[in-house]
Amino acid sequence: xxxxxxxxxxxxxxxxxxxxxxxxxxxxxxxxxxxxxxxxxxxxxxxxxxxxxxxxxxxxxxxxxxxxxxxxxxxxxxxxxxxxxxxxxxxxxxxxxxxxxxxxxxxxxxxxxxxxxxxxxxxxxxxxxxxxxxxxxxxxxxxxxxxxxxxxxxxxxxxxxxxxxxxxxxxxxxxxxxxxxxxxxxxxxxxxxxxxxxxxxxxxxxxxxxxxxxxxxxxxxxxxxxxxxxxxxxxxxxxxxxxxxxxxxxxxxxxxxxxxxxxxxxxxxxxxxxxxxxxxxxxxxxxxxxxx
Numbered sequence: 458x459x460x461x462x463x464x465x466x467x468x469x470x471x472x473x474x475x476x477x478x479x480x481x482x483x484x485x486x487x488x489x490x491x492x493x494x495x496x497x498x499x500x501x502x503x504x505x506x507x508x509x510x511x512x513x514x515x516x517x518x519x520x521x522x523x524x525x526x527x528x529x530x531x532x533x534x535x536x537x538x539x540x541x542x543x544x545x546x547x548x549x550x551x552x553x554x555x556x557x558x559x560x561x562x563x564x565x566x567x568x569x570x571x572x573x574x575x576x577x578x579x580x581x582x583x584x585x586x587x588x589x590x591x592x593x594x595x596x597x598x599x600x601x602x603x604x605x606x607x608x609x610x611x612x613x614x615x616x617x618x619x620x621x622x623x624x625x626x627x628x629x630x631x632x633x634x635x636x637x638x639x640x641x642x643x644x645x646x647x648x649x650x651x652x653x654x655x656x657x658x659x660x661x662x663x664x665x666x667x668x669x670x671x672x673x674x675x676x677x678x679x680x681x682x683x684x685x686x687x688x689x690x691x692x693x694x695x696x697x698x699x700x701x702x703x704x705x706x707x708x709x710x711x712x713x714x715x716x717x718x719x720x721x722x723x724x725x726x727x728x729x730x731x732x733x734x735x736x737x738x739x740x741x742x743x744x745x746x747x748x749x
Contacts, residue, residue: 490725493732497533498563500739502571503747508627510572510742511558515593515655516636517648518579521671523553524716525636526574529735530561531717532728533570541576553578556596556605572739575630578607580652582645585609590654597633597662599624626749632742633659635668635704639676639696639713644703652704665741668704668711669734670697680715684726687713712737 502510514522523541530538540559553576560569575596581587591612595601605619613620621628635652637644659666670693674681677690687693697711712734715727 490729490732493729493736494532497732497735497739498570500571500743502743504626504743504749506626507631507746507749508571509560509569510631510739510746511575511627511629512572512632512634512738512742513575513577513593513596513630514634514636515577515588516580516652517638517641517644518581518587520579520636520638520641521669521714521716522579522636523576524718525669525671525714525731525734526559526576528714528716528727528731529574531723532731532735533561535723537717537721537723541574554606556601556603556607558603572742578609580648581609582647584647587651590651590658593655594658595620597630597659597664599628599630626746630664631745632738633664633666634738635666635706637668637670637700638672639670639693640672644700649703656704656706663745665745666706666710667734667737667741668700668706670700670711670713671716673713674715684715684730687730710737 516522526541527539530540557576559574559576562569578588586609588607589609589612592607595613600621601613602619602621656666673687673693677692679686680690693713697708701708701711714730714734717727
């Protein structure tokens with residue numbers, strides 16, 4: 458029977474166009490979009506004392522942090538949404554100015570998924586610009602209150618009104634996610650230094666970490682033409698390998714993603730990569746909270 462199936466497959470492939478991927482519906486092992494979506498929609502933290510997994514996103518300006526939040530919302534809600542403010546213009550200054558928690562609404566009014574995303578000011582080149590590593594460390598420990606306005610020239614301190622002296626387990630960060638654009642030029646030395654400092658602080662706190670590589674379609678024509686070629690792209694693999702070497706994040710903790718940007722309708726291929734990243738993020742965070 459197996460031999461017959463192979464003969465039939467060879468016959469079918471002979472009539473397929475050269476750019477057709479015969480494994481497109483399983484371009485990564487066990488790639489069942491419906492199953493992945495249901496996993497995210499049915500997720501509940503293992504620790505009964507934890508209401509939600511708190512995910513902190515950080516990275517250079519324009520890396521796609523806010524767009525990722527919107528993309529996750531699009532996938533889970535099955536429609537285009539904009540819970541996080543994003544900009545279309547190219548700028549070296551961050552659009553996000555405040556520490557804000559983004560919840561994703563479920564079908565029922567007033568109910569939300571048990572994971573939240575904290576978007577922060579982007580990392581900028583030079584001193585006194587963008588979010589400072591000190592504020593990020595305090596955020597990881599739960600000391601930064603909702604709505605705190607980042608001030609690169611004056612980091613948050615224990616005597617400030619926006620300092621939470623007694624954070625709860627829900628206030629603390631449970632998983633840290635670094636964002637980086639695959640279409641970016643070589644990483645700036647000062648930004649890389651800040652990223653390493655943040656990573657080291659998370660290591661000291663035992664917080665699990667991942668990285669999301671965005672804008673893979675802009676960085677690689679092969680992927681832009683057919684998103685399912687993402688794991689075949691040598692260019693993207695090198696980008697991910699270089700990023701892994703620079704920051705020290707293992708390759709199996711770096712996820713390639715294309716955020717929703719120019720689309721006006723839900724796209725299955727975009728959803729698949731978003732769901733892959735989301736599952737790893739909430740699983741890492743859930744494992745961490747289960748030890749608290």
